[in-house]
Amino acid sequence: MENKAYRGHVLVLPYPSQGHINPLLQFSKRLVSKGLKATLATTLFIHNTMQPQSSSSLQFDTISDGYDEGGFAQAESIHTYLNHMETIGSKTLADLIIKNKNTANPIDCIIYDPFLPWALEVAKKFGIFGAAFFTQTCAVNFIYYHVHHGLLKLPITSTPISIPGLPVLELEDMPSYISVPGSYPAYFEMVLNQFSSSDKADAVLVNTFYELEPEVVDSMSKVCQLLPIGPTIPSFYLDKRLENDNDYGLNLFVSDSSVCNNWLNTKPEGSVIYLSFGSMASLNNKQMEELAFALKGSKFHFLWVVKASEEAKLPEKFVEEIGNKGLVVQWCSQLEVLSNKAIGCFLTHCGWNSTLEALSLGVPMVGVPQWTDQTTNAKYFRDVWKVGVRAKVCENGIVEREEIEFCIKEVMEGERGKDFQKNAKKWRDLAIKAISKGGSSDKNIDEFVSKFINS
Numbered sequence: 142m143e144n145k146a147y148r149g150h151v152l153v154l155p156y157p158s159q160g161h162i163n164p165l166l167q168f169s170k171r172l173v174s175k176g177l178k179a180t181l182a183t184t185l186f187i188h189n190t191m192q193p194q195s196s197s198s199l200q201f202d203t204i205s206d207g208y209d210e211g212g213f214a215q216a217e218s219i220h221t222y223l224n225h226m227e228t229i230g231s232k233t234l235a236d237l238i239i240k241n242k243n244t245a246n247p248i249d250c251i252i253y254d255p256f257l258p259w260a261l262e263v264a265k266k267f268g269i270f271g272a273a274f275f276t277q278t279c280a281v282n283f284i285y286y287h288v289h290h291g292l293l294k295l296p297i298t299s300t301p302i303s304i305p306g307l308p309v310l311e312l313e314d315m316p317s318y319i320s321v322p323g324s325y326p327a328y329f330e331m332v333l334n335q336f337s338s339s340d341k342a343d344a345v346l347v348n349t350f351y352e353l354e355p356e357v358v359d360s361m362s363k364v365c366q367l368l369p370i371g372p373t374i375p376s377f378y379l380d381k382r383l384e385n386d387n388d389y390g391l392n393l394f395v396s397d398s399s400v401c402n403n404w405l406n407t408k409p410e411g412s413v414i415y416l417s418f419g420s421m422a423s424l425n426n427k428q429m430e431e432l433a434f435a436l437k438g439s440k441f442h443f444l445w446v447v448k449a450s451e452e453a454k455l456p457e458k459f460v461e462e463i464g465n466k467g468l469v470v471q472w473c474s475q476l477e478v479l480s481n482k483a484i485g486c487f488l489t490h491c492g493w494n495s496t497l498e499a500l501s502l503g504v505p506m507v508g509v510p511q512w513t514d515q516t517t518n519a520k521y522f523r524d525v526w527k528v529g530v531r532a533k534v535c536e537n538g539i540v541e542r543e544e545i546e547f548c549i550k551e552v553m554e555g556e557r558g559k560d561f562q563k564n565a566k567k568w569r570d571l572a573i574k575a576i577s578k579g580g581s582s583d584k585n586i587d588e589f590v591s592k593f594i595n596s
């Protein structure tokens with residue numbers, strides 16, 4: 142039987158995708174550094190794919206979404222997947238709590254991703270402290286909060302849109318579920334449902350830091366008690382207080398970092414464009430072609446992550462023809478890449494983790510947002526944080542090669558590029574400060590821990 146004295150045992154439940162596992166896993170490590178035991182529960186399918194290794198205080202365990210053999214890809218539709226996840230997830234989450242009940246460290250807190258709001262009901266059934274962990278920006282959460290509570294009526298009929306604490310927004314700055322009515326209804330319902338019971342949560346954590354969004358954190362704090370605790374990035378890249386914490390540690394895709402490092406290390410400082418569209422986005426053939434031609438036509442080196450599922454969309458012989466000018470990989474350690482001195486800019490889909498990683502590592506960006514919250518993140522990094530540009534989309538929905546080349550030049554060598562670099566460095570310094578001892582996020586983490594320990 143375990144006999145180590147922990148201050149408490151938290152069970153952490155991410156939505157099963159890379160962009161949700163990374164921040165929740167990273168937050169678990171922070172809690173372990175504060176003397177807690179943490180168990181990260183992924184779906185059985187993800188667990189079998191990633192094979193995470195437990196340590197004495199950070200454990201991995203499983204629940205089921207009902208698709209143990211193939212995960213989300215096995216489901217008939219998004220709607221079916223989410224329904225199964227709720228019914229089977231609730232039951233298997235309860236089983237996991239019961240399994241831990243008569244051990245030396247029963248679970249006394251559940252930190253759940255509000256994409257899975259039913260987890261709070263399970264926690265409450267067992268009388269366990271329940272904390273919601275929002276993985277998107279406070280600005281995006283507050284937009285959904287307004288829609289959920291009928292404070293922002295849809296469809297939007299007049300612009301610009303004013304929400305307290307946010308800059309005025311045009312339709313193109315809104316999350317795609319709002320700007321493109323009817324798109325992905327099941328996901329739209331899911332993001333709004335984050336607020337279906339969050340007022341009953343014992344704490345609300347957000348993966349941002351106060352200095353990044355002070356106005357919106359202040360505004361939203363009037364309606365719910367928020368604790369910004371980010372950035373949830375391995376400590377090695379920020380405060381260096383956690384030992385051996387230089388990687389998220391769970392990758393759905395395989396990469397060989399020596400290939401990227403060896404290649405990048407031969408390139409001059411600030412000379413390489415890094416491109417990635419994250420773990421989920423799928424570009425159409427025309428968009429891939431425009432990107433490929435823009436990169437071929439530009440004078441800069443590039444490192445492009447093209448997932449295995451996207452490779453067939455590259456123009457024929459692209460990889461052979463670019464020679465040493467570019468490197469195309471199926472996946473990489475993004476943090477290692479972003480922190481390499483050779484990187485001059487990040488052409489990104491503006492997923493929140495990617496954006497926060499670039500801000501935290503001081504890398505200017507070119508935004509080519511695809512869907513969900515990415516459009517709002519692009520608005521913020523262009524107009525609020527001022528660390529990059531957003532590429533203009535043509536009427537056919539494509540960002541054309543000339544526009545891509547223009548944006549890359551703006552960031553890599555334009556006059557504004559110098560300001561972007563200066564601002565990016567400022568955000569990096571603020572991110573480090575927020576998570577370091579006594580910083581705004583560090584204090585919020587301590588507040589959270591004492592809140593549940595004393596509950």
Ligand code: UDP
Nearest residue numbers: 160419420421446472473475492493494495
């Ligand atoms: N990532 C990575 N290697 C890659 C591409 C992405 O490690 O080649 C990581 C990245 O660091 C980030 C996550 O995958 O933590 C992607 O999350 P994000 O929110 O940016 O986008 P999503 O995948 O959810 O669309």
